Amino acid sequence: MKIAMIGTGYVGLVSGVCFSDFGHEVVCVDKDPAKIEKLLRGEVPIYEPGLEQLMAKNVAAGRLSFTLDLAAAVAGADAVFIAVGTPTRRGDGHADLRYVMAAAEEIGAALTGYTVVVTKSTVPVGTNRKVAEAVARTAGDTPFDVASNPEFLREGAAIDDFMRPDRVVVGVENDRARKTMADIYRPLSLREFPVVYTNLESAEMIKYAANAFLATKITFINEIARLCEKVGADVKAVSKGIGMDGRIGSKFLHAGPGYGGSCFPKDTKALARIGQDHAVPMQITETVIRVNDEIKHRMIEKIEDLCDGALRDKVITILGVTFKPNTDDMRDAPSLTIIPALVGAGAKVRVVDPQGRHEGEALLPGVKWVESAYGAAQGADLLVLLTEWNEFRALDLGKLAKKMAHPRLADLRNVYDRDEVLAAGFETYVGVGR
Numbered sequence: 001m002k003i004a005m006i007g008t009g010y011v012g013l014v015s016g017v018c019f020s021d022f023g024h025e026v027v028c029v030d031k032d033p034a035k036i037e038k039l040l041r042g043e044v045p046i047y048e049p050g051l052e053q054l055m056a057k058n059v060a061a062g063r064l065s066f067t068l069d070l071a072a073a074v075a076g077a078d079a080v081f082i083a084v085g086t087p088t089r090r091g092d093g094h095a096d097l098r099y100v101m102a103a104a105e106e107i108g109a110a111l112t113g114y115t116v117v118v119t120k121s122t123v124p125v126g127t128n129r130k131v132a133e134a135v136a137r138t139a140g141d142t143p144f145d146v147a148s149n150p151e152f153l154r155e156g157a158a159i160d161d162f163m164r165p166d167r168v169v170v171g172v173e174n175d176r177a178r179k180t181m182a183d184i185y186r187p188l189s190l191r192e193f194p195v196v197y198t199n200l201e202s203a204e205m206i207k208y209a210a211n212a213f214l215a216t217k218i219t220f221i222n223e224i225a226r227l228c229e230k231v232g233a234d235v236k237a238v239s240k241g242i243g244m245d246g247r248i249g250s251k252f253l254h255a256g257p258g259y260g261g262s263c264f265p266k267d268t269k270a271l272a273r274i275g276q277d278h279a280v281p282m283q284i285t286e287t288v289i290r291v292n293d294e295i296k297h298r299m300i301e302k303i304e305d306l307c308d309g310a311l312r313d314k315v316i317t318i319l320g321v322t323f324k325p326n327t328d329d330m331r332d333a334p335s336l337t338i339i340p341a342l343v344g345a346g347a348k349v350r351v352v353d354p355q356g357r358h359e360g361e362a363l364l365p366g367v368k369w370v371e372s373a374y375g376a377a378q379g380a381d382l383l384v385l386l387t388e389w390n391e392f393r394a395l396d397l398g399k400l401a402k403k404m405a406h407p408r409l410a411d412l413r414n415v416y417d418r419d420e421v422l423a424a425g426f427e428t429y430v431g432v433g434r
Contacts, residue, residue: 001025001183004073004080006103008035008066010046010158010262010329011120011151012083017055018162020064022187027073028066039066047328047355050159070103074110079180081149082107082131083120088266093273095124095266104131108138116180118147122207122267124274128171128200145177148200150207155261156326168195171203208274211267212285217252218259219288222295225255225433235433236414255433257334257386257412258295260323265289265332296337299412302430303342306382306408312346315405317376320387321356321364328355330363334412335386339364350376354389377403388413401425 001024005016008030020026030036038045042059044052058064067073074080084099100121107117117135119128132146148171153161168185172178178197185195198206225235235255243250259265268289275282307314323333330336335356342349343366350368353360357369370376373392377383377400385392393415401407401424408428409421421429 001078001180002076003027003184004029004070004077005083005120006070006073006080006107007083007085007099007121008032008039008045009083009085010048010155011153012081013039013044013046013055014048014051014153014158014162015081015083015120015151017051017058017064018159019184020058020061021054021163022184024063024184026058026064027077028064029068029070029073030066031068033068036066036068047326048158049156049326054159070106071110074107074115075112077115079116079118079147079184080107081118081120083151086121086123086266088269093269095122095270097123097127097130100127100131101134104134105138108135108142108144111135111139111142111144114143114145114176116145116147116177118149118181120149120151122150122263122270123148123204124270125201125204125208127204145172145174145180146200147172147177147181148203149181150203152207152210155329156324165193168193169198169203169206170195171198171200173200208267208271211263212271212282212288214252215259215264215268215292216284216288218254218256218264219291219295221253221255222258222432223291226298228433233433238433255414257299257338257432258292260332260334260336262329262331265292293337296334297341299334299338299410300341302412303338303382303384303410304345306410306428306430307347311342313348314346314381315348315350315379316342316382316384317350317352317370317373317380318367319352319373319376319383319385319392320389321351321353321360322387325387325389328358330356330359333387335360336363338386339367343367350380352376353387354391356387374399374403380404381406382408382410384410384412385415386412388415397421397424397426 003019003024003026005012005028008028016026016028035045082103084103086095089096128146128148170181228235239253242248243253268285272282272286321335350370352370352373407426409426411431414431418429
């Protein structure tokens with residue numbers, strides 16, 4: 001089948017590359033000439049393990065191409081996916097749909113025959129109806145249908161999530177659109193990965209409900225972690241004990257500095273706003289948003305306590321600034337709350353991150369970027385493990401301790417064992433919920 005993918009951001013590029021690997025003919029479209037030029041050179045503008053190699057394979061096979069020309073990409077397409085950004089709108093928490101609606105009108109004007117226009121972007125309930133109206137304004141008599149196909153990709157594991165999904169959710173209104181979507185996802189059906197068909201509104205709601213629930217699990221265990229610190233319990237043991245219950249599950253029960261990233265912050269805010277607009281307050285979600293912000297600030301207090309209550313002139317080494325490992329994404333990362341607070345209080349902050357510097361240099365002014373944990377630890381008063389990259393999971397603790405002026409560790413991801421850290425020469429170890 002012929003597919004046009006509008007938008008080459010994280011969702012659009014990963015989806016387009018993976019669809020081409022299914023055997024479809026895919027054209028990825030973007031308005032940014034620099035991004036398209038980079039893709040045409042075989043360079044991936046985001047960091048996602050395995051994506052560059054998979055992209056090169058399908059470009060070489062003639063199934064994948066990139067263009068600035070939306071009309072040419074849409075002409076003759078069986079399906080056109082909208083995968084543009086829906087950032088949180090300033091002031092009211094709503095998802096900003098300007099890019100989605102602009103794409104819809106442009107797609108309508110470019111249609112040459114029956115096409116399914118598929119919303120891949122995360123959009124509030126009711127948006128696909130508005131997309132249909134926007135397409136209709138410019139499509140004339142050209143027939144089309146709309147479908148909702150929310151993404152569930154984890155940054156750092158996106159290719160595997162696309163190729164081996166827990167489920168694919170498709171919202172459609174008739175059999176013709178359903179058949180087109182079934183043909184697109186036929187390779188997954190043959191491998192017995194489930195495709196769930198719903199109406200448009202249910203598909204839209206599934207995305208928000210899923211992300212809000214996962215954000216709630218993270219925030220719940222972080223609240224439990226705080227109580228564990230007060231009563232002498234270990235949140236890692238608590239997480240293991242409750243996670244073995246099949247009704248609860250072990251995923252997203254890892255205490256830390258709060259959630260961040262491209263999805264959870266904006267999607268929880270959008271869901272809360274949708275509830276307010278329909279006079280059905282999402283009280284749990286609203287509380288999750290507030291508590292998650294408080295958790296980030298509590299991490300600052302931990303760091304300050306480890307520096308004897310005074311941050312000024314303290315040399316603090318931060319390991320990891322992206323919101324999670326295996327990505328270069330800095331959006332709403334806990335580091336964007338924690339590090340500016342340290343710098344603002346007069347600390348001398350050094351930063352190490354395998355992929356975070358590209359975005360982080362602009363977002364984190366006043367810090368010193370260092371290539372290795374050992375170099376950054378030289379003369380430091382405190383080491384803070386903020387993002388659990390693999391290279392930070394097996395550090396030579398003894399070597400680090402000897403390099404530091406005051407060997408103290410704030411392990412905000414609970415990677416290390418306290419006794420092991422102290423035995424290696426550190427004078428203080430503090431985790432989360434331990």
